[in-house]
Every structure is written in C-alpha cells, then in structure tokens.
Amino acid sequence: MGIRIALAGNPNCGKTTLFNALTGSNQFVGNWPGVTVEYKEGKYKGEKEVTIVDLPGIYSLSPYTLEEVVSRNYLIDERPDAIINVIDGTNLERNLYLTTQIMEVGIPVVVAINMMDVVEKNGDKINTGKLSEEIGVPVVEISALKNKGLSDIVNKAIDAAKEAKPQAPKHRFNGSVEHAFAHIEELCLHDIADENLQRWYSIKLFERDEKVQEKLGLSQEVISHIEKDIQSCEQELDDDAESIITGERYNYIGTIIGDCVKKAAVGLSSSDKIDRVLTNRWLALPIFALVMWLVYYISVTTVGTWATDWANDGVFGDGWHLFAIGSADYNDAAEEFAANQIIVDGYDVYVEENGTEPTGDFEYPVEDEETLEVTYETASLEDYEAAKAYVESNEEPDPANYGVWVPGVPVLVGNLLESLNVNEIVSGLILDGIVAGVGAVLGFVPQIFVLFIFLAFLESCGYMARVAFIMDRIFRRFGLSGKSFIPMLIGTGCGIPGIMASRTIESDRDRKMTIMTTTFIPCGAKLPFIAMVAGAIFGGASWVAPSAYFLGIFAIIVSGVMLKKTKLFAGDPAPFVMELPAYHWPTLGNVLRSMWERGWSFIKKAGTIILLSTIVVWFTTFFGFTADGFRMLAEDEIDMSILASIGKAFAWIFIPLGFGHWEATVASITGLVAKENIVGTLGIIYSASGDVYGAMNAAFTAASGFAFLAFNLLCAPCFAAMGAIKREMNSAKWFWTAIGYQCGFAWVIGLISYQVGKVFTGEGFTVGTIFGIAAICILIYGIFRKDKYKAN
Amino acid sequence: MRTLRDARVGETVKVEKVAGEGAIKRRIMDMGITKNVEIYIRKIAPLGDPVEVTVRGYELSVRKSDAEMVILKEGE
Known part of the structure; x- marks a missing residue:
C-alpha cells in the first residue's frame, strides 16, 4: 500500500509551484467528480509509492464554498496518510488560520513555510523552531520556486505518515467552549469509528455545521440538545458560535505570531508601489483597457489567429509553407493569377450568355470566398487582352515552387487513400468525417495555447484578481463575476478559449453562468454568416453587423438577470470577499505548464x-435515399x-x-x-x-x-x-x-x-x-x- | 452604528463585530475580519465599488454591501 500525501493551503501560497516541483511531469489532472473544481494528483519524483494530491486552494474548512467542501470531504472521507500544509511565509497570520483547522482533522500534519526567500528579502525573521514547538508539528522552511527544502518536507511527511500518529492540536478554546465540546462528544461522538475525528466533529457541531449534522445522521432530539449547550455558551461569551470559534483561532494565532515572528520596519513594498499605479483611481481603467487590448490583439487578432489558421487551413487544409517562407510571394502570385483568370472567365461567360464577343467594356462577376457575395466589376477589352496574355504566359502558381511546401493532412491522407484504391465511402468517412473531425478538435488548440499563456501569466502575477476588482461593479448585476469580462472578450474571437477562460473564476455559480452565456457574443466564425445575411437579405445594410453584437450583449445581460433568479442558481451569491495577492513575477515553467494542461484537457475531454x-x-x-436507392451523394445533392x-x-x-x-x-x-x-x-x-x-x-x-x-x-x-x-x-x-x-x-x-x-x-x-x-x-x-x- | 462601509479611504478602524449570518459572514470572518482587528482602508475601485482594505497584513477586497455587515468600534 502506498502513501498518500495531501497538499493543503491558501490560494496563492505557492502550492501549485510546490506540487509541480514535487511531481514533475508525473501528473494526472482532472476534475473532482461532478464539479467544476480541478483535481490534481501525481507521484513524488523517484518514489512510485508516494502519491501527492493537490487540494484546491482554500482559506478555511467552512461548508460554504465548493472548494472547501471538496477539500473537507477528501480529508474526512478519504483519510490521506499525511497532510503537507503549505503556508505563505509573507502572510503567516491568515495562513495559520487554516492550519489551526487542518490540525483538527486527526491526520499527521507537517507545515511547509513557503516563500522564505521573499521573507528574508523583506528582512523579516521567522523562528521556525519556536513555531514548531508552539503548534506541535514539524515546520520546514522551503522555497518551492528555488527548489529549497523540498526533499526535507516530503521526508518529514513520509515519516509522519509511517508513524501514523496524528498530533493532538495544542490549541485549546475558551473553557466554556471546551466544556461544550466535551458535552457534544459525550452525547453523540463517543462511538464513532475513527476517534481521531472526534474533536473535528465536535467543533463542527458547535458551529452548527449542517453538512456535518447531516453526515452524522443526528436525530432532531440530539441536535436540539446540542443547541442548548451552544446557546448557553453563546450567552456566556456574548457572541455567536461561529464568531467565537473564528475569533479565538485568530487570537491564538496572534499570540503565536508575537512569539515567533520579527517584522522589519514596514515600508512600501514593491508590490504596493505597483498596485498604486495599476489600480489607481484614474489610471486603473486605461491600464486595464491596454492590458485587455494586448491580450486580445495577440491571442485573437494576430498570433492566435495565425496559429489557428495555420492549424485549420495548413495542417488540416491544403498545406503550408515551412516557417511561412514563401507564403507571401505565393499569395501575391496566386492573387495576381486569380485576378487575371477571373477577367478571362468573365469574358467567356459574356460570350456564352450573349452569343457574341463584347465590343467594348463588359461586366464580370466576382464572388467573395467567405460570404459568397457576388459583385460586378467592369473590364475593358484591353484589360481582357492583358489578362489573357498573362494567363497564357504564366502557369497557375504552385505553392511548392515558393518554399518548402508541407501538404496538409487531408491532402496526404487523400493521396494515400487514392493510391490504395479505397472505395469512395470509406475515403469519404476518413477524409470528411474523421480527418475533418480531428481537425476541428486540434485546429483550435494553438489559439487555446496562446490565450492560456496570457491567462496563466495574468493569474499568477496577481493582475487577474485586480481585473475582478475593477470590473466587479458592472458584472455582478448580471450574476457574473468581474473576471467574466475576459471570457466574453475572448469570445468575440473564438468561443472555445472564451469558455475555457472561465476557469479563472472562483465562484462556481459565476463560472457556470459565464460558460452558459459566453457564446452569445458573435465569434469570428459567425462573421461570414452575419455578412451573408446582411448582403443577401438586407441589401448590405450596415446596421446588421453591429446589431449582432448588441444582440449578443443583450442576451448575456437578460440571461444573467433572469437565470440568477431561477432555481438553478438559487441561493445567496458567492461572497466577493477576495484576497488581492501581492504582485510577483511568475516562472516560465509554471506558465507553460498551465497552458499545456488546459490545452491538453480540451483535447482529451472535448475531443x-x-x-x-x-x-x-x-x-x-x-x-x-435517391431514385436509385440508398447511396452516397455528391455535394450538390444535399436535397x-x-x-x-x-x-x-x-x-x-x-x-x-x-x-x-x-x-x-x-x-x-x-x-x-x-x-x-x-x-x-x-x-x-x-x-x-x-x-x-x-x-x-x-x-x-x-x-x-x-x-x-x-x-x-x-x-x-x-x-x-x-x-x-x-x-x-x-x-x-x-x-x-x-x-x-x-x-x-x-x-x-x-x-x-x-x-x-x-x-x-x-x-x-x-x-x-x-x-x-x-x-x-x-x-x-x-x-x-x-x-x-x-x-x- | 458605524460600519466598514462608512469608513473613509486612509482611515484605520477597529472591528466591534460582524453582523448577520451564513456564508458571507463566515467568509468575512475566515478572511480575518474578527472582533478587535484593525482595518486600514486603502482605496475604492475605479468604478466606486468594491473597497480594498488591509487586514492582518494583506490586501482584501470587499463589496460595499458586504462591508455593511462589519460593525466598527465607536470613537477610535
């Protein structure tokens, strides 16, 4: 039987960096069953026996958010062999709050104080020996980023797991609260299977945690009995149970911090200075617009679209020039040839329709490739002669002559099928069904990759939280998060990365609402259709295209307001009490890894x-079914x-x-x-x-x-x-x-x-x-x- | 009764208690806003809401409507 170690800690404490450093490429990424929360596990480098499970980043083990419930259930039901509690050394106070709760679940805990390099740089001092003594568990200083102390922390966790003796929490609550716990234990917890869980359950019952009441299957009688204990305690301390518990935890932490931490004189940190500019009253919105424009410009307008066009029209189209060398020349040549060819064709059409050759200027039709709109242009006889001469003296340009031409997958597969003399039904299935289908999956991956480099960067540097901070006021009216702005913006280019960008939203409800509404915004692929309707039905009216965008925005707003009042999204909105993490420079490895994970999960799960x-x-x-029975049809027999x-x-x-x-x-x-x-x-x-x-x-x-x-x-x-x-x-x-x-x-x-x-x-x-x-x-x-x- | 909503930017206030119940109250307390803690009001978002405060050595963003639940000590 192997050892399972859970990583638990606050969001932004460097838990993911630690997880990546510990497991390397040996990872499995998925979702917790049935929920939108990401699940990650991996094998500890070099030790197949040791599995590391990365719990979602949480601040508390309260029953209110999905992430907390998922983590809680894992600790209580799956009973990992040890917990590594990752703590951000630059913010011990709030991080230790979770530690006090993790200590109570009756599993061996070791504490990893991360970001020690930053703590030292700030000139602060943490007495880890003393801290370990006070809270009663091993404490190790680490820097996940700089690979310091990692084997030490895992070895300590393995030792603790093997010993299998959970440390009793040293923290004791106020006398009357402990008294109430004792009553509760006596009343309904004396016979539970795992006695290590007794303290956890009695605290949760004291907090009136409905999920725990339900889980233990307590009778109404027992619950009302416990209620009496709680109420007398509440009266004595003149506060409600939850406030008593949280308040006491923080007070306890206050005394520990006083003993173990020496802060250097407080000055403006570099993060504070950056924040002064980025969320400045006047500069915040222009900077926000600039950042969003950059994200959009690179991931949608330029690089992302080039990548997607390459994948769709190159790899899964006719083919492409290696390193794009020769593409521009070829395109120019092909365009020039086509422009001449069309005049020659137009002349022939004129002759066919009129039975005679034109004596002067003549009109010829030009069809737009994307929207199929036909416009007429006029050519003179001289134009025709010139075009004819050009077409006759030049051959239709062959892309292979302009650089290293790599044929597309459909071309290669098509040639292969032809050489094998495969029957047309099979070749149709392979080419138009399977290859086109795989192309549809893979074609979007490059753009997803490009976008996710940005999102990973914005998320890990800390700006994403500021996006929510800046946009919250507008979006919350529609039941969305300030972070919904990014999925919708990206959705104007392509809905797929847009939907996937909703991953950055913490609240489950906001995330679902964003996923449901993002594709209302017209994406790039809808534009030719919009243009076609405008041209064919509305005579090219200029209001049609803008109306499509207004319709999309209208649909999002109306849906948001309507849906948030339905049973689907019932309940109080997730509280927007959000940490604004300190800015820091993300590592390239983590950004690329995040990009890869998300792109790959799209291929796997959506493919x-x-x-x-x-x-x-x-x-x-x-x-x-045709007159001659059931058969394969030509393209124009669609009817x-x-x-x-x-x-x-x-x-x-x-x-x-x-x-x-x-x-x-x-x-x-x-x-x-x-x-x-x-x-x-x-x-x-x-x-x-x-x-x-x-x-x-x-x-x-x-x-x-x-x-x-x-x-x-x-x-x-x-x-x-x-x-x-x-x-x-x-x-x-x-x-x-x-x-x-x-x-x-x-x-x-x-x-x-x-x-x-x-x-x-x-x-x-x-x-x-x-x-x-x-x-x-x-x-x-x-x-x-x-x-x-x-x-x- | 003064609440966190009424506090001005640049002010440092002390918490009397967190009113209300349920998820939002618990979340506010989990994030470290508990009795007697000091809160420094850093700034208001460019669109007027939410508010950014410093509490227990880190930055926290709270909507004004939620800030109303945080009752402050008078005269400090």
Whole structure:
C-alpha cells in the first residue's frame, strides 16, 4: 500500500509551484467528480509509492464554498496518510488560520513555510523552531520556486505518515467552549469509528455545521440538545458560535505570531508601489483597457489567429509553407493569377450568355470566398487582352515552387487513400468525417495555447484578481463575476478559449453562468454568416453587423438577470470577499505548464464529442435515399440527403420564426459543425439558380431573415465549443442545461424578431404578433420578478 | 452604528463585530475580519465599488454591501 500525501493551503501560497516541483511531469489532472473544481494528483519524483494530491486552494474548512467542501470531504472521507500544509511565509497570520483547522482533522500534519526567500528579502525573521514547538508539528522552511527544502518536507511527511500518529492540536478554546465540546462528544461522538475525528466533529457541531449534522445522521432530539449547550455558551461569551470559534483561532494565532515572528520596519513594498499605479483611481481603467487590448490583439487578432489558421487551413487544409517562407510571394502570385483568370472567365461567360464577343467594356462577376457575395466589376477589352496574355504566359502558381511546401493532412491522407484504391465511402468517412473531425478538435488548440499563456501569466502575477476588482461593479448585476469580462472578450474571437477562460473564476455559480452565456457574443466564425445575411437579405445594410453584437450583449445581460433568479442558481451569491495577492513575477515553467494542461484537457475531454458529432453530420449530409436507392451523394445533392429529411421533419419548429423550410434547418444543423459552414451549406442549397444571394432574398423576408440570424447567433454553438462547455461543466446535467437554455432562448428571440418584426416591415399585425408580444412580456417578467431565493 | 462601509479611504478602524449570518459572514470572518482587528482602508475601485482594505497584513477586497455587515468600534 502506498502513501498518500495531501497538499493543503491558501490560494496563492505557492502550492501549485510546490506540487509541480514535487511531481514533475508525473501528473494526472482532472476534475473532482461532478464539479467544476480541478483535481490534481501525481507521484513524488523517484518514489512510485508516494502519491501527492493537490487540494484546491482554500482559506478555511467552512461548508460554504465548493472548494472547501471538496477539500473537507477528501480529508474526512478519504483519510490521506499525511497532510503537507503549505503556508505563505509573507502572510503567516491568515495562513495559520487554516492550519489551526487542518490540525483538527486527526491526520499527521507537517507545515511547509513557503516563500522564505521573499521573507528574508523583506528582512523579516521567522523562528521556525519556536513555531514548531508552539503548534506541535514539524515546520520546514522551503522555497518551492528555488527548489529549497523540498526533499526535507516530503521526508518529514513520509515519516509522519509511517508513524501514523496524528498530533493532538495544542490549541485549546475558551473553557466554556471546551466544556461544550466535551458535552457534544459525550452525547453523540463517543462511538464513532475513527476517534481521531472526534474533536473535528465536535467543533463542527458547535458551529452548527449542517453538512456535518447531516453526515452524522443526528436525530432532531440530539441536535436540539446540542443547541442548548451552544446557546448557553453563546450567552456566556456574548457572541455567536461561529464568531467565537473564528475569533479565538485568530487570537491564538496572534499570540503565536508575537512569539515567533520579527517584522522589519514596514515600508512600501514593491508590490504596493505597483498596485498604486495599476489600480489607481484614474489610471486603473486605461491600464486595464491596454492590458485587455494586448491580450486580445495577440491571442485573437494576430498570433492566435495565425496559429489557428495555420492549424485549420495548413495542417488540416491544403498545406503550408515551412516557417511561412514563401507564403507571401505565393499569395501575391496566386492573387495576381486569380485576378487575371477571373477577367478571362468573365469574358467567356459574356460570350456564352450573349452569343457574341463584347465590343467594348463588359461586366464580370466576382464572388467573395467567405460570404459568397457576388459583385460586378467592369473590364475593358484591353484589360481582357492583358489578362489573357498573362494567363497564357504564366502557369497557375504552385505553392511548392515558393518554399518548402508541407501538404496538409487531408491532402496526404487523400493521396494515400487514392493510391490504395479505397472505395469512395470509406475515403469519404476518413477524409470528411474523421480527418475533418480531428481537425476541428486540434485546429483550435494553438489559439487555446496562446490565450492560456496570457491567462496563466495574468493569474499568477496577481493582475487577474485586480481585473475582478475593477470590473466587479458592472458584472455582478448580471450574476457574473468581474473576471467574466475576459471570457466574453475572448469570445468575440473564438468561443472555445472564451469558455475555457472561465476557469479563472472562483465562484462556481459565476463560472457556470459565464460558460452558459459566453457564446452569445458573435465569434469570428459567425462573421461570414452575419455578412451573408446582411448582403443577401438586407441589401448590405450596415446596421446588421453591429446589431449582432448588441444582440449578443443583450442576451448575456437578460440571461444573467433572469437565470440568477431561477432555481438553478438559487441561493445567496458567492461572497466577493477576495484576497488581492501581492504582485510577483511568475516562472516560465509554471506558465507553460498551465497552458499545456488546459490545452491538453480540451483535447482529451472535448475531443470525443467533437469527433463523433462531425462524423454524424458528415454521414447524414452525404448519404440519402435517391431514385436509385440508398447511396452516397455528391455535394450538390444535399436535397436528397438524410440531413435534408431531418431538416424537413423538424422544419415545423421554425415555422413560428418565419423560416420553417428545410434549407434553413439544414444550414442551422451544419452550422453546428462550424458556424461558417452555414454560409457554405446555403451556398450549395441555393446554387441551383446560379444566384445564391437572389435565391436567399426570395426565401427570406426581412423579419424572417433577422429571426434566422438571431437564432443561429444565439443557439447552441459549434460542436467544438459544446465540447468545451462539456469539459468545463463536467456534468451531463449542466451541459444539457446550458445547451437547452441557449437553444430555447435563441428560439424565443427568433420568435420575437419575426413576429414583432413583421409589424414593422409592413406585413401587418397577425395572431402570431400576439405570441411575439407575449414572449416579450415573459422575458420582462423573468427580468423583473422578485428573487424568491434571495435572503432578505 | 458605524460600519466598514462608512469608513473613509486612509482611515484605520477597529472591528466591534460582524453582523448577520451564513456564508458571507463566515467568509468575512475566515478572511480575518474578527472582533478587535484593525482595518486600514486603502482605496475604492475605479468604478466606486468594491473597497480594498488591509487586514492582518494583506490586501482584501470587499463589496460595499458586504462591508455593511462589519460593525466598527465607536470613537477610535
């Protein structure tokens, strides 16, 4: 049987750094069962027998936050063999508060005073020998960052575990409190299996801890008996039980600190100086804006997008130039060739349509690759001659001639399949199903990596707490945290890293709320679709794109206000009593490790769902019943596909939204693979007429077009983002709640857009309008109703 | 009755007790705001809320609505 050692300590005490230093790469990272709290365990370097479990950072063992409950349950139910209590040496007072509680759970404890290098630099002195004597457990000075004292602390913990004799806490409470404990023990704890837990339970029962009352299965009679003891003690000391206990703990710590710590004269620390600037009344907001702009610019606008484009269009596309050498030249050449080719093609089209050659200037169509918008440009005969000469004298540029060309995975796999003469169904499955699905998973990883370097940096240097401090006032009104700002900002680029960025929010409720609402903000992939709707249905109106963003913000605010009053998010909001940790420079290793862990967990946890759903959509798109039986279809036969049948079967759902035809339904479904696919699918479906935009314009009115836009912007995001939601929620119930809510909300907004929109676009007032208005009333009720779960 | 909400930036105050009950009260006390502790009000967030205070040698941010639960000693 091996030894299990738990690491416990406050947030920001350097516990993670210690954990990484102790376990190296031998780590398992996951979640505690069914909750959004991260779980980590690893083997101690070189000793397979020793497992180290990293408990969440906590300030106390109270029953109120998820992290505390998870840690508590682990210590009480799983009984690790020893606990290493990590303490931030620069803040002994508050850190020892947790120590006094950990001492009571009846497990051998050793205390590691971390950040000793900083303590020494500040000129403070901690008498660890004396401290050890006073609290009755071994105390070791360490510096996790500088690798000092690490083997010492683990050896002491192993010794303590082998000895298996938990130290009795030296701290005694006030006489009448101890008296009450004795009563409680006698009353209901004398026969519990593990007598080391007696003191812990009696203190918790004294604090009226409901979770412990429940766990011990105490009868109402016993509880009321204990209540009498508590009340008489409370009367005697003129305070409530919880205050007595916490107050006494801190008083006790005060006496220890007085004996063991010598502080140097207090001056402004460098952290204080930094803070003076960063959260200065006038400078805070501009600096905040600058930091956010930097994060966004690098992880979304530039590096992150380059990385994602490389992964999506290069590795999982046609291919890419090694080190991007030659890409720019190739692009220029390809563009020039295409620009000439299009004029030549345009000339041919003119000849075909008119039967004669143009005698002067002629118009030719130019199609936008992303939005499929067709515009017309004019060329003269001279232009044509020049273009023709260019096309004839030059060959279409081959990327391989411009640098070291690395073909994309689909190209390589495609060639391989072709050379093996694999049948087209199998090759379709592999190429369009599996490879595309894997691409959808891996394509986002580079951007997640880039973003998480930033988040890890902001978190470990201490600025993230200031983000919450600065933005709290705005976001808490919507049931969100100040830290929700970052997921939403990143969400404008890509919802996946946005959802994953919610990991930095401490409160479980705020985190779930953020996960549920982040993808309402239009991400980059939705932009081509927005442009298509604007161009095809609204004649290129400039208000459509901004309205998509307003709609997203509106959806977040309304959802936040409505949801926080529902049973799902019932109860008092998590208290925003937050430590603002001292600023410090993070280590590169820790930042990179955090980045890697989060990126990898996305691949592992989200990968399966993304892959499977991509394959399902591929299958339903490319197979169907035709006149000659069930077979594989060509791309433009989508109207015969299984997907089209599904679209036809479910189109009625969208009749109240004005787009109850299978084309729109199918496009919405393929949008789940990736939102930009909506454009492609509509392009294929409406291509028969030769004028995609014209056909779309005919299929949608202004009201139904906007409803279609609104629905697709707000409904369930793409599979990759759904995978991220699943990963972060870590609970099937919450995953489906989130997806269900998003789709339901999108449907209601679509309904309102169509039914009420009709009135304003001259389609008149109908029965449907009443439903639209009713839906508005329900939303308003949801926003303004009384919060019956809120205490006073 | 003066509460932490009423304290001004730059002031040092002493706590009489923490009122109320439940999670928020416990959290406030867990973070070290208990009877007789001294609190220094450092600054107010740029948007007017929350408040940053120094207590037991570290920085803590508290919303004004929660700060109301912290009752201060008079005349000190």
